[in-house]
Amino acid sequence: QKEVEQNSGPLSVPEGAIASLNCTYSDRVSQSFFWYRQYSGKSPELIMSIYSNGDKEDGRFTAQLNKASQYVSLLIRDSQPSDSATYLCAVVYNFNKFYFGSGTKLNVKP
Amino acid sequence: GAVVSQHPSWVICKSGTSVKIECRSLDFQATTMFWYRQFPKQSLMLMATSNEGSKATYEQGVEKDKFLINHASLTLSTLTVTSAHPEDSSFYICSARDWASPAYNEQFFGPGTRLTVL
Numbered sequence: 001q002k003e004v005e006q007n008s009g010p011l012s013v014p015e016g017a018i019a020s021l022n023c024t025y026s027d028r029v030s031q032s033f034f035w036y037r038q039y040s041g042k043s044p045e046l047i048m049s050i051y052s053n054g055d056k057e058d059g060r061f062t063a064q065l066n067k068a069s070q071y072v073s074l075l076i077r078d079s080q081p082s083d084s085a086t087y088l089c090a091v092v093y094n095f096n097k098f099y100f101g102s103g104t105k106l107n108v109k110p
Numbered sequence: 111g112a113v114v115s116q117h118p119s120w121v122i123c124k125s126g127t128s129v130k131i132e133c134r135s136l137d138f139q140a141t142t143m144f145w146y147r148q149f150p151k152q153s154l155m156l157m158a159t160s161n162e163g164s165k166a167t168y169e170q171g172v173e174k175d176k177f178l179i180n181h182a183s184l185t186l187s188t189l190t191v192t193s194a195h196p197e198d199s200s201f202y203i204c205s206a207r208d209w210a211s212p213a214y215n216e217q218f219f220g221p222g223t224r225l226t227v228l
Contacts, residue, residue: 034216034217044154088153
């Protein structure tokens with residue numbers, strides 16, 4: 001059983017702060033990692049992908065991957081109320097199957 | 111990014127009836143599409159992998175005779191919930207990969223179909 005673990009939250013941060021979201025996974029052979037954002041009642045939308053160890057930055061978002069420790073994180077700088085959503089971590093096995101974590105609910109307070 | 115559509119966006123049906131949900135890749139060819147189900151406050155659960163021109167691959171615990179998947183073309187996959195019951199009420203989401211794209215490893219999601227079985 002492939003496991004992807006996320007803290008369900010809610011994680012509350014004030015507007016302008018850095019939000020830090022974490023995800024751990026069980027299978028060392030995982031190849032690709034994704035962060036999706038899901039607003040209530042909507043389908044997920046891709047924020048970032050990361051494939052190799054280290055940091056990857058895209059605008060206000062930074063994904064961090066540590067394969068040795070089997071975790072991947074997402075930092076959101078200058079958090080905005082519009083960032084309030086559930087963030088899903090997805091881990092890919094065998095170049096095909098996505099396994100999703102249960103998601104972390106983020107609340108950004110004005 | 112690639113665009114995936116779903117139809118209908120919501121459906122209400124009576125218990126015992128069948129419901130068909132369509133998933134289309136609008137600007138790319140998708141040899142593989144995926145069907146997920148999401149219950150309230152839960153994450154996405156992969157139901158099956160839909161392969162163009164061949165049988166779908168179902169995840170453990172998903173009844174293939176209840177959830178019929180057809181992937182007849184490179185841009186269309188359908189999920190039919192047969193003899194639907196209230197416990198089948200859920201948010202059904204499809205996704206597809208664009209193998210011709212440099213971002214072939216990414217999945218693009220449709221907007222989802224909310225099914226309510228009375």
